[in-house]
Amino acid sequence: KQEVTQIPAALSVPEGENLVLNCSFTDSAIYNLQWFRQDPGKGLTSLLLIQSSQREQTSGRLNASLDKSSGRSTLYIAASQPGDSATYLCAVGANNAGNMLTFGGGTRLMVKP
């Protein structure tokens, strides 16, 4: 059974810092990996999708990497802003017909002005 872990659980940084969020998973036979943002009481906003054959994806100030063999992904946020404050979720897509996502517990990020 796939298990997804995110470290740290919470992070507080001053505005402008670059930061790295970590995600690890136990079964490397994945289809893809998706990073989401969740604001309190809200839905999930997709940030980046990495297919299993890819090593990284970039969108604006966000860069996600994938090392499937070691079961790790990182989300790098450059020049953090207060508006980046949210919970960031990593989800691993199963390599089967349903392609269900298994989620980590999230990293709660606070960017202080």
Add this chain to the structure above:
Amino acid sequence: EPEVTQTPSHQVTQMGQEVILRCVPISNHLYFYWYRQILGQKVEFLVSFYNNEISEKSEIFDDQFSVERPDGSNFTLKIRSTKLEDSAMYFCASKRQIYEQYFGPGTRLTVT
């Protein structure tokens, strides 16, 4: 930009009652999903649906749960006899073939 919509945003029901949660996936998407998130816990997969049938379901998705795509646009989750532990945020998601899953804003279900 197209988005997944869900209704209602909040549903309060009494234990033992039936509830139907509704979702309108993005129009050209082929795969549909339900997930739930109990307050303070991880998002959990419930069921995936493709080509008018369930393709996968989790242990949570027991006989009390069912899904349906009654027409070309709606995707519903029915809970036949709600329990207190069914209280959670329920998310619908959809996707095209190899692309990312897009999530709706969720329905908060409160069972009293």
